[in-house]
Amino acid sequence: MTGNIDHKRLGRLREDQGEIANHIIDEFAAGRLSRRDFIRRATVVGISVPALGSILAACGSSSTSSGTSGSTATATGAPGAVIKAGIVTPTAAINPVTVADQGGLDMLAQTGEYLCLSSQTLQLQPVLATSWTPNGNSDIWTFKIRQGVKFHNGQALTADDVVYTYQLHTNPKGNANALSAFGGVLAPAGVKKVDDFTVAFHLSAPNGNFPYLTSSDNYNMIILPKGYDPTKWESTFVGTGPFKLGSYTPKSGATFTRNASYWGKKALPSQTVFTFYDSQNPSILALTGGTIDVVGQFAVSGAEELLTGNYNIIKLKSAAHRQLSMRCDQGPFTDARVRQAVALTLNRPQIVQALFKGYADVGNDSPFAPVFPSTNTSIPQRTADVAKAKSLLTAAGHAAGFSTQLVTEQFVEIPQYAQIVAQAAQEIGVKINLKVESSSAYYGKATFGNSDWLDATMSLVDYGHRSVPNVFLTAPLVTTNAAKGTGPWNAAHFKNAQYDKLVGQYIAASDVSSQKTIAGQIETLLLDQTPIIFGYFYNYLTATAKNVTGVYPTAIGHLFLYNAAKS
């Protein structure tokens, strides 16, 4: 913070805010939060955009720059275009409760809407909720629901619909995909209607990041009309969004038309046409051949032609990555020095250049990706150091090296990455034999003892993007305990009480500065232990034809086209 602070004005503004919000304001005023991080945290705890502007002004910081609004509000193109998009084929029926794949979530969000949107910069923007506030303990969150919203079937949106939707997704006996996020956080009984346009969420434990679970990040959570059977959703796509269903053909595609009675700014395109592709190559050929205008997501490998400057590339920093785990309970990796040595052989900037043409961030062997505001960037980046790796290996009693096996899956750039790792390890005498399997053979039953992913000595697996690092911190790294359900993806068989304690503290922390402090401790601990090598976090890439504007993807996998236009 360098601006002059108007303490009088700030004091008045503080009176309107809750305890947690005021803590964040204080952090910002004291200069412990950057302007960008402050805006991000403020949106989470429900400080409204006008209030945010006043606070920034009182703190001597401009309120008019890009941060607060996000790019959804900036529409410049002409209305009426027909936008044709190519996305990955949904793998199952489009049921809001069970959808668990990118194609499916993309379909949900074409007509459905969330309480709030997690923007490309991870700020929360109000959608069907107009505001949200925590209690002092951040275990009760109260959401104000937007008035005057109508579902596509004419029904008006009220708190009842929100309560119905959230109880449907949190039912522990149900098959809801969102249970993975709501488990231990929110139970059906905790979803309470306060009045017709207010809903209170009574959490099982304090959670400073709860609003993210109501946002587009928790992609199943589009609001359904009360009593609506989600298994029938595929026939109507009923929602409140700017588009209505035209037609949907499983495995083939879908069309959507502009919703003339939308509550907000009307969509620009008169129609959108989605074509489903099972693999990347045909979708890229369709874009280069002019059949479609947008490719929802593509991997650099095989799509180099799109990077030549003839297409618009939308590049989002993301937390999507690969985890290379080493079994901490199996020789020779029981010794942390051996694990460090392998990690030290990798020349990460070169790997990012070769595999992603630079469209990726270098990883520092912890889940704290550069995209997360809580990532502690003061911890030094691990760089290639073969001499140090050799001396560590010698100190661990493996001066002559050793031979081991790395099991992985045939998926995008992963086999190439595995070969780079194997080649690099050879420099310190470690011979890594590769076994590249189909994804289904590799995952097996995804339980310990029945899965190459979880059982292999070295295992290289894919992880998708998340807006907060919580899942990355817990599932693959916290001590496995079947009874408590912790550490279900701990392929490294990492077991560290100190780590478990720090992660518990991190999740409970509700302000960025304490999150950052704990993150720093976690990052240091993981660099020292190195159960998993996090080599890179790759960017989420969307491509459009040169004449197309206003396409808004998110790193979770959404493709919003309501502001899209053609010139």
Next chain:
Amino acid sequence: MTDIAGNAAPLEPGGPLGTLGPAGDMVTVATPVTAVPRSAWRLLLRRPTFIIGAVIIVFWVFCAIFGHAIAPYNPLEQQLLFNNTGPSSAHWFGTDTLGRDVLSRVLVGARDILVVTPLATILGTILGTALGLAMGYLGGPFDLVVGRFVEAVLALPAVIIAFLFIVALGPSTTTLIVVIGLIFTPLIARTVRAAVLTERNLDYLSSARLLGERPLRIMFREILPNVMPAILVEFTVRLGYAVFAVATLSFLGFGVQPPTPDWGSDIAADYSGLLAGYWWQVLFPALAIASLVTAVNLITDSIEQVLNS
């Protein structure tokens, strides 16, 4: 002489099934002969197609043995900063996604395919010949039962059977040899059986039986030399198919594991780069496979024609 071509044609993998009964076998082995005549070799060496095929095969065998010595670079050495570069004087065939020299990988990549292919074909030929001899000579219920079993196996696409085995046993060179060998066994058995059937009622076999020779001796000492030309041609035909089979399974990820250079798996690893214009990563390994298959077929044709002449 044996109508070998007509015999082999209906037996392609996945091809139409010929009838198995004696009436359906259009094989005419006229008189007992003694194996492959020595003059055949001299005739073969006069055929340019045979010479061309042989030269190509000798070249690849040479690469398989001495590939590492003649390759300009270490085929495993990555130069990440020089990946996806086109053919140049430094890298005649360009570099792949990981900056490895494609020429070196093509040269060294001959090894596994040239080990697996002949061994698998030999295995299939030995097993198929034994089975075919037994079916043809013993006939009766044995022929009937085994014949139906063979038909059942032939009804399944070869790649599906290979998948089943490889998934169950795990991918390795040995698995590949055994699986392809076993898939070829019924195919070769049918050809051999058909050849044996025409021999079975000839006088020299009646004499052998009257002399009290044992069935095993009759099969391997009397019949086998006389059906050898058919087996030889069948072997070379199958060799060509084995090259395809090995390359296909490697392409699908069931063969040699990376980073070991292999034509099929190298094509699989880099074919998505075609869209980006990195044609050299795929073209050269593909040409290598094509040249090997062509060479084997040239030799097959020559042998067939010499034996028919």
